[in-house]
Amino acid sequence: MFLISLAFSQNPKIRYADHDRFSRFVVETDEEIEYRIFFQGEFSVRLELSGDFDISPIKNMESRLLKSLQVNRQEGKTILILNFKKSSTWKLFELYEPFRIVVDVKERPKGRIIKPLVRTIVLDPGHGGGETGAVGKGGTAEKKLSLIFSKELKTILERNLGVRVILTREDDSFVSLDERTSIANNAKADLFISIHFNYSQDPSVKGPETYFLSYEATDTESRLMAYRENLGKIKEAPSSDIELILWDMAQSQYLYQSSRLAEMIQMELSSELGVKNRGVKQAPFKVLMGATMPAVLVEVDFISNPDEEKLLLKQDFREGLEMAVFRGIEKYISFLR
Numbered sequence: 001m002f003l004i005s006l007a008f009s010q011n012p013k014i015r016y017a018d019h020d021r022f023s024r025f026v027v028e029t030d031e032e033i034e035y036r037i038f039f040q041g042e043f044s045v046r047l048e049l050s051g052d053f054d055i056s057p058i059k060n061m062e063s064r065l066l067k068s069l070q071v072n073r074q075e076g077k078t079i080l081i082l083n084f085k086k087s088s089t090w091k092l093f094e095l096y097e098p099f100r101i102v103v104d105v106k107e108r109p110k111g112r113i114i115k116p117l118v119r120t121i122v123l124d125p126g127h128g129g130g131e132t133g134a135v136g137k138g139g140t141a142e143k144k145l146s147l148i149f150s151k152e153l154k155t156i157l158e159r160n161l162g163v164r165v166i167l168t169r170e171d172d173s174f175v176s177l178d179e180r181t182s183i184a185n186n187a188k189a190d191l192f193i194s195i196h197f198n199y200s201q202d203p204s205v206k207g208p209e210t211y212f213l214s215y216e217a218t219d220t221e222s223r224l225m226a227y228r229e230n231l232g233k234i235k236e237a238p239s240s241d242i243e244l245i246l247w248d249m250a251q252s253q254y255l256y257q258s259s260r261l262a263e264m265i266q267m268e269l270s271s272e273l274g275v276k277n278r279g280v281k282q283a284p285f286k287v288l289m290g291a292t293m294p295a296v297l298v299e300v301d302f303i304s305n306p307d308e309e310k311l312l313l314k315q316d317f318r319e320g321l322e323m324a325v326f327r328g329i330e331k332y333i334s335f336l337r
């Protein structure tokens with residue numbers, strides 16, 4: 001037994017090598033480990049491994065593109081910062097048996113104008129018209145807050161990202177869930193972001209929850225949430241094979257990008273609200289199903305928390321949260337490069 005546990009707690013093996021068009025950096029472990037990767041500019045990438053590992057830093061890497069490897073440990077995580085010699089792009093993937101995290105680094109082409117990867121963003125203010133959504137103790141309706149927030153966010157995104165932003169509703173009118181995704185699909189939007197405010201029986205709960213699509217909700221709370229946001233229009237999953245196939249064709253090919261977008265928004269909102277990042281969640285939201293682009297649903301904060309409800313009515317407080325969503329989108333766009 002002792003030997004087995006020793007085998008599983010072995011340190012990851014680090015390797016790197018130059019190839020024709022890229023340099024490859026590999027973390028190899030005996031078993032799958034959790035990790036996160038973060039964009040941090042064109043000269044480095046940050047890879048956070050769950051667990052305390054004894055990995056040696058490398059000062060001078062013998063590589064065309066890889067410069068050095070810094071290693072830090074904090075709160076049960078081992079943080080690897082891989083620095084590049086030149087302005088570079090990277091992609092990450094996994095290999096199995098043994099488990100490997102692979103980062104391929106490629107020099108960014110010089111003098112070539114990077115074409116904008118995100119030109120059009122559709123913001124979807126949740127609810128509207130007769131459909132109020134959640135209501136805070138002070139009487140604030142989710143439909144009203146989601147519209148104000150989306151309008152302000154639109155201004156911030158247009159100003160800072162130079163993108164076109166379309167809202168699925170401009171006023172207090174009812175828009176069906178299918179229409180909302182149709183608007184995004186017809187506009188050939190690059191991102192679809194549905195804006196909501198959360199509700200809990202526990203008035204002390206606060207913080208963001210960011211979702212991307214799945215059939216199976218990650219937990220009971222998420223299942224209830226999807227049910228409420230879907231207004232009971234779908235059950236657990238699309239009911240017929242035809243619907244299932246349609247769904248496969250639409251959002252399924254964007255799930256990875258959607259999950260990354262969700263992660264980056266969730267991380268920024270959590271730090272803005274000063275709460276622990278509880279990670280992103282998956283749930284079967286009907287409004288995300290037909291979207292032919294990366295799509296997420298953001299429950300910005302809880303209006304069921306009276307303190308938060310009061311704060312959310314203040315423009316400067318909302319602006320902090322809107323800037324956090326903007327930073328999340330900005331990080332996502334950088335991650336695409």
Ligand SMILES: [Zn+2]
Pocket residue numbers: 126127133134142196197229
């Ligand atoms: Zn809602």
